[in-house]
Amino acid sequence: MRSYGFNIESGSQQGLLFEDIERKGYSLLKSLITSDAAADFCNLLESVYEKQCEEFGLKELELINELNIVRCPLGYKNDFLKLALNETILNIVESVIGKEFQLHLQNAVINRANSQHHQSAWHRDLPYQNWVCSKVLSINAFFCLTPFNIETGGTQFIESSHLSENIPSKEFMDKHAKTLIAEPGDVIIFNSMLLHRAGQNVSNMDRFGINHVYTVPIISQQIDLPRFLTKENIEDAVSRKILGYKYESSVSVNDYRLKRMNKK
Structure with a gap:
């Protein structure tokens, strides 16, 4: 491409992804998992959603506008925990946010056939935060498990x-x-402050996606994962950091000081 007054350098595919996120707010990562794996996740999500409906009640979920939302499936099936800790995604998040970040949430959206999901309202994934920051505070990794298109x-x-x-x-x-x-x-990577919404599903197939939001640690998790996952034996230091164990608030003065001591 010709230009004058400045230089244009050719970038790598990875560099283009980061530039897309910086300027447009989003980018598409192709074929991170196989279509067979995506189909398996759809079946697992239906299973977890059925379990959550039993736990809370279908009428109650409808009352609070939570139908067809699967919250924190990683607490129900270990496959979702592995997805949240996908190495490619974590490397991208670290490149954008920096080394210190945690998983803020993992939620799945089921957009049923011939229906409109309540998330079809325009929103940011740090809701009600209508300001901008010179540094990226939060990144989404949205795994598409079925075709995403206008229909x-x-x-x-x-x-x-x-x-x-x-x-x-x-x-x-x-x-x-x-x-x-x-x-x-495919995985959609986008800045959490980017305005977005689900479209209306006018097709004859359900649409499935799993959303991950990774944030700097000053933003608290939607669900306290270290407490929610107490039954899990998570010993890997990187996994514990991503899941928020490193950033838990101290429960006492001595606890605070012991944490500082352990860093020495």
């Missing part, structure tokens, strides 16, 4: 909206919303 209600984005604290007008968003086309096994 299935694929995720829509307002490109570069993470760069402005002001929420655009409805007319602007209607005009500039972009539906990202993705296949089973």
Whole structure:
């Protein structure tokens, strides 16, 4: 590409991914898991969702607008824990955020056939935080388990909206919303402050996706994972850090000082 007054350097594919995230707010990572693995995750999600419906009650979930949301499936099936600790994703998050980060949440969205999900409202994944920051505080890794397109209600984005604290007008968003086309096994990486929403599923198939939000440790987890996962024997230091064990608040003065002592 020709230019004048400045130099344009050719970048790598990885560099382009980071530039997409920085400027547009999102990028697509192709075929991180196989389509067969994606299908297996769909079946596992249905199983966990059924379990959560039994635990809380279907009517109660409907009352609080939680239908077809599977919260923290990693606490139910170890396969989801492995997904949250995917090495490729963690390397990307570290490159964007830095070495100190934790898993803020892992939630799955089931967009049923011929229906509109309640997450079809425009939102940021740090909700009600309408400001911008010079550093990235939070990154999403959204695993597409079924086809994401206009018919299935694929995720829509307002490109570069993470760069402005002001929420655009409805007319602007209607005009500039972009539906990202993705296949089973693809992962959408995006800045959590990017405005997005689920589309309306007008197809005859359910759409499944698993969302991971990784944040700097100053942002508390949606669910206290170290307490939620007490039954899990997680000894790996990296895994414990990602799951938030390293960043637990001290319960006493001595506990605080012992943690400092252990760093020596």
